[in-house]
Amino acid sequence: MINKLWIFFIVSGSLFLIINGKADVLNTQILSSGKTTLDLIIQIFPLLAIWLGIMNIAKKSGLLDKASKFISPLLSKIFPEIPKGHESIGLISSNIIANLFGLGNAATPFGLKAMESMQKLNKEKDTASRSMITFLVINTCGVTLVPTTIISLRMMHDSTDPTSIVVPCIIVTFISLFIGLIIDRIFARRYK
């Protein structure tokens, strides 16, 4: 799937640029994407290391297990494949909570650890498990209470009420999360 999409992006984009005589744009794009990726990784890496450190303390002290037990009843309905009290539940909930508070860079390490721990439960290591996809759908819905980037962009553009978008955002995001989870469940049944 990703393979086809990737080919489509590159072939269609490149041909369109060449036909329009913009080979220079194409050259820049080809040569600059390594730098763009590295910049992104350099942004992610330090925060990732810090959160992985903090998270390991929470894991070693048993705090993560405690948090998992607390939130387990709700999440086990959404993730029926994960055994009760498994560490993934704690990591998944940490990721969701960090996202809710608009802390994207804290949410990513939790999410990566959650995926790693779901991978331990996964029987086919190269294939996404049902819980992994459910977790992914929750993340792609961008569940957040404060869309901080957009609010600051609105402030930059002298909006009279920069936070006016917050409530409709929350409503849209939660309904689409709900529908997203239903879509995910329908897909999961069909793929069995």
Added chain:
Amino acid sequence: MRLLSNLFIPVLVLIVIIYGARKKIDVYDSFIEGAKEGLPMVLNMFPPLLAMIFGINIFTNSGLIDEVFRFLKPIFYLINVPLEILPIAVMRPLSGSFGLALLNDMYTLHGADNYLSILASIIQGSSDTTLYIITLYFGTIGIKKIKYALWAGLLADLMTVILSLFIVPLFF
């Protein structure tokens, strides 16, 4: 809300460290051991991200999308969907920074409090970069067969756009 967001991280860090100290584990060593995992994670992350950014950059900067929108314009006017929000709706799942750049353009062109700008903001704010998330999470742990993940993610994004078109008029 902002105060709550600002306090969240410090309080969380304090709770974790104090709890660890009370359970008498070596908090310092645990931190180092955890932080060490960051490097292999980043190394696993780099190749899939590079591939995706490579493809997305060529596609988004080609101008092909603009051409397609020009072609679609009459159809969208027929079903009463403002065409201006279409680029954001389509690009949002593909590239976070591109979506934000489009939003910035809209604010400059129409002003931040314009109805279309607000609609675009809510689409941008209520979803996330699906393709990036799939690449980041599945790429890092080495998942190759993603099954229906992309479809489920994109369908949820489409839902966000449709819901925004219905819900935003109720507020503005």
